[in-house]
Amino acid sequence: xxxxxxxxxxxxxxxxxxxxxxxxxxxxxxxxxxxxxxxxxxxxxxxxxxxxxxxxxxxxxxxxxxxxxxxxxxxxxxxxxxxxxxxxxxxxxxxxxxxxxxxxxxxxxxxxxxxxxxxxxxxxxxxxxxxxxxxxxxxxxxxxxxxxxxxxxxxxxxxxxxxxxxxxxxxxxxxxxxxxxxxxxxxxxxxxxxxxxxxxxxxxxxxxxxxxxxxxxxxxxxxxxxxxxxxxxxxxxxxxxxxxxxxxxxxxxxxxxxxxxxxxxxxxxxxxxxxxxxxxxxxxxxxxxxxxxxxxxxxxxxxxxxxxxxxxxxxxxxxxxxxxxxxxxxxxxxxxxxxxxxxxxxxxxxxxxxxxxxxxxxxxxxxxxxxxxxxxxxxxxxxxxxxxxxxxxxxxxxxxxxxxxxxxxxxxxxxxxxxxxxxxxxxxxxxxxxxxxxxxxxxxxxxxxxxxxxxxxxxxxxxxxxxxxxxxxxxxxxxxxxxxxxxxxxxxxxxxxxxxxxxxxxxxxxxxxxxxxxxxxxxxxxxxxxxxxxxxxxxxxxxxxxxxxxxxxxxxxxxxxxxxxxx
Amino acid sequence: xxxxxxxxxxxxxxxxxxxxxxxxxxxxxxxxxxxxxxxxxxxxxxxxxxxxxxxxxxxxxxxxxxxxxxxxxxxxxxxxxxxxxxxxxxxxxxxxxxxxxxxxxxxxxxxxxxxxxxxxxxxxxxxxxxxxxxxxxxxxxxxxxxxxxxxxxxxxxxxxxxxxx
Numbered sequence: 001x002x003x004x005x006x007x008x009x010x011x012x013x014x015x016x017x018x019x020x021x022x023x024x025x026x027x028x029x030x031x032x033x034x035x036x037x038x039x040x041x042x043x044x045x046x047x048x049x050x051x052x053x054x055x056x057x058x059x060x061x062x063x064x065x066x067x068x069x070x071x072x073x074x075x076x077x078x079x080x081x082x083x084x085x086x087x088x089x090x091x092x093x094x095x096x097x098x099x100x101x102x103x104x105x106x107x108x109x110x111x112x113x114x115x116x117x118x119x120x121x122x123x124x125x126x127x128x129x130x131x132x133x134x135x136x137x138x139x140x141x142x143x144x145x146x147x148x149x150x151x152x153x154x155x156x157x158x159x160x161x162x163x164x165x166x167x168x169x170x171x172x173x174x175x176x177x178x179x180x181x182x183x184x185x186x187x188x189x190x191x192x193x194x195x196x197x198x199x200x201x202x203x204x205x206x207x208x209x210x211x212x213x214x215x216x217x218x219x220x221x222x223x224x225x226x227x228x229x230x231x232x233x234x235x236x237x238x239x240x241x242x243x244x245x246x247x248x249x250x251x252x253x254x255x256x257x258x259x260x261x262x263x264x265x266x267x268x269x270x271x272x273x274x275x276x277x278x279x280x281x282x283x284x285x286x287x288x289x290x291x292x293x294x295x296x297x298x299x300x301x302x303x304x305x306x307x308x309x310x311x312x313x314x315x316x317x318x319x320x321x322x323x324x325x326x327x328x329x330x331x332x333x334x335x336x337x338x339x340x341x342x343x344x345x346x347x348x349x350x351x352x353x354x355x356x357x358x359x360x361x362x363x364x365x366x367x368x369x370x371x372x373x374x375x376x377x378x379x380x381x382x383x384x385x386x387x388x389x390x391x392x393x394x395x396x397x398x399x400x401x402x403x404x405x406x407x408x409x410x411x412x413x414x415x416x417x418x419x420x421x422x423x424x425x426x427x428x429x430x431x432x433x434x435x436x437x438x439x440x441x442x443x444x445x446x447x448x449x450x451x452x453x454x455x456x457x458x459x460x461x462x463x464x465x466x467x468x469x470x471x472x473x474x475x476x477x478x479x480x481x482x483x484x485x486x487x488x489x490x491x492x493x494x495x496x497x498x499x500x501x502x503x504x505x506x507x508x509x510x511x512x513x514x515x516x517x518x519x520x521x522x523x524x525x526x527x528x529x530x531x532x533x534x535x536x537x538x539x540x541x542x543x544x545x546x547x548x549x550x551x552x553x554x555x556x557x558x559x560x561x562x563x564x565x566x567x
Numbered sequence: 568x569x570x571x572x573x574x575x576x577x578x579x580x581x582x583x584x585x586x587x588x589x590x591x592x593x594x595x596x597x598x599x600x601x602x603x604x605x606x607x608x609x610x611x612x613x614x615x616x617x618x619x620x621x622x623x624x625x626x627x628x629x630x631x632x633x634x635x636x637x638x639x640x641x642x643x644x645x646x647x648x649x650x651x652x653x654x655x656x657x658x659x660x661x662x663x664x665x666x667x668x669x670x671x672x673x674x675x676x677x678x679x680x681x682x683x684x685x686x687x688x689x690x691x692x693x694x695x696x697x698x699x700x701x702x703x704x705x706x707x708x709x710x711x712x713x714x715x716x717x718x719x720x721x722x723x724x725x726x727x728x729x730x731x732x
Contacts (some may be wrong), residue, residue, distance in 0.1 A: 118592075118593060119596065122593070122596060122597060122600055123600055123604050126647075127647040128593075130592055130593070132592065147647060179647070180650060181588075181589055181647060181648055181649055181650045182647050303645070304641045304644070304645070305638065305641045305642050305645050308634065308637060308638070309638060312634070
């Protein structure tokens with residue numbers, strides 16, 4: 001069928017089953033927006049900043065596992081989108097981001113709103129395209145969705161000049177993909193798996209080290225099975241929260257810089273670290289040469305570059321995690337190997353957990369920042385999908401919220417993007433539409449102002465995000481480091497100058513609450529959940545609380561600064 | 568020190584890598600960008616299309632320890648338009664240099680030395696001559712050093728092409 005490039009974009013998105021697009025129009029993308037106006041295939045959500053568009057698409061993708069889609073214009077529209085692209089790239093989130101570009105005849109002449117978009121997006125996308133010919137457009141969009149969602153997922157950027165979206169061409173959406181240069185390895189090497197199973201059978205203190213790949217490959221069920229079959233304990237990275245389920249008796253917490261004592265000690269003492277979709281990030285390992293230093297290492301990852309990048313494993317396995325873990329379970333069931341009894345090892349970790357549980361010292365005078373997180377966990381639990389911004393509140397949420405399933409936890413792990421929470425929670429709210437689940441964003445008084453304009457989007461599209469600001473009038477995480485490592489010189493971290501958050505959200509048409517007591521908090525949360533409208537609950541919390549335990553930079557995981565008292 | 572650290576200690580070596588890539592927009596910047604973003608060295612890089620195909624061959628010479636070289640190969644493979652990466656063990660390598668000298672030099676001396684490096688005089692004008700030589704990279708470097716005494720006016724090297732034996 002003959003149609004314009006702009007119509008091809010809309011038809012292609014329809015072919016891919018896209019139900020929602022987050023975006024912002026502008027000069028170079030107007031042809032596409034004209035077709036968006038005419039279509040009924042998908043909803044378009046108009047964000048108030050392109051960065052928020054990309055992050056909202058990420059929130060949607062993280063919550064559903066589908067490819068998130070965003071459309072922006074050239075020049076500043078695209079440069080605003082870059083932080084979102086980088087965020088998705090670091091956390092391997094599948095996105096297709098389409099940007100307008102000046103006409104091909106103008107490219108290279110410093111035209112109005114021209115920027116070398118593919119030059120900028122190259123290092124922060126899985127792949128990118130500049131569409132030079134109308135004939136290539138349907139194929140490129142097809143490839144973009146394929147590349148974004150297969151192998152190790154990631155964002156793909158498609159830059160389309162304005163004359164291409166105006167040009168007429170034949171629209172044939174390819175049914176098959178032929179990419180001889182892109183064939184991710186999904187099937188594990190059988191010999192390697194056999195060797196790994198032998199290593200497990202020889203181990204006395206094996207440990208599952210579960211990363212974000214477990215969520216991307218949708219294999220939480222299989223990993224729980226694997227742990228249960230052999231009675232192997234498990235720890236999670238920040239990105240994997242929810243995979244094991246916090247009630248699981250074989251789960252010993254999040255490890256890393258702000259990890260739980262039992263989790264960090266488990267990694268320190270294990271004799272066989274079984275890494276499942278994790279990448280040995282510096283925030284996880286602490287001092288690298290001391291990390292799991294008593295252990296042999298099995299490393300399963302779909303991305304060969306993750307293997308031996310930082311730590312050279314004894315048993316590398318390249319493959320899809322779900323397929324590989326299933327094969328491990330089958331190997332166990334086949335009875336080929338005999339396995340040791342790990343009861344003593346699990347008991348040891350249980351002792352560690354009892355001796356040094358995650359905790360904080362509650363107060364009756366002031367709300368401690370950890371309390372609202374626990375409280376929401378208690379009141380809403382599995383009913384809430386939790387997003388966060390970046391900083392102290394993010395770590396406290398990872399520590400104290402009782403996660404029970406994958407994709408319940410939405411956070412910016414790799415890039416650590418302040419301003420992530422509100423737009424991500426909006427994408428989550430869109431994904432949760434029609435369910436009885438609630439989209440909650442735990443945020444800080446620093447982060448929330450970085451994408452505050454998105455309150456307007458939430459109100460316009462009736463996306464009932466409940467933002468809970470843990471307000472300590474500080475850029476808390478930086479303040480904590482200044483206190484601990486810079487002799488308390490609080491350079492540019494005192495946020496005493498603040499808006500009236502209640503009035504601010506009300507000005508956008510949302511619900512505002514300011515609470516200073518636990519009773520007020522309960523009442524505000526109940527009201528916001530019942531009214532199902534975008535809301536912001538400002539919780540005035542203790543100013544000087546630290547995130548603990550903490551492994552100071554450059555130290556080994558067993559060298560934690562622990563919580564004093566409160567047992 | 569634990570079980571994996573022996574890998575860190577391996578010596579820095581020179582490695583010739585050839586990369587077969589799709590001839591498309593942006594592909595060179597993807598390769599070069601990868602090296603700069605991850606802090607890898609490029610000592611030499613040559614590119615030419617492969618006859619009757621949609622691919623080009625890039626020959627890259629780099630240095631690093633075993634782990635770095637492994638990462639470079641894997642990172643290159645991860646790029647979408649890369650078809651194949653060959654980490655060469657046993658190769659014939661050739662490098663070409665063009666050198667321009669004033670005509671006032673002793674031309675027979677220049678000619679004799681050039682021949683010793685599989686080279687010859689390529690062009691003569693009223694005021695200058697151009698000599699080319701093709702040989703292994705190490706010998707070409709040596710050739711350039713030897714020829715310094717004739718005060719070269721210009722030196723251009725091609726970079727390395729390589730083929731597995």
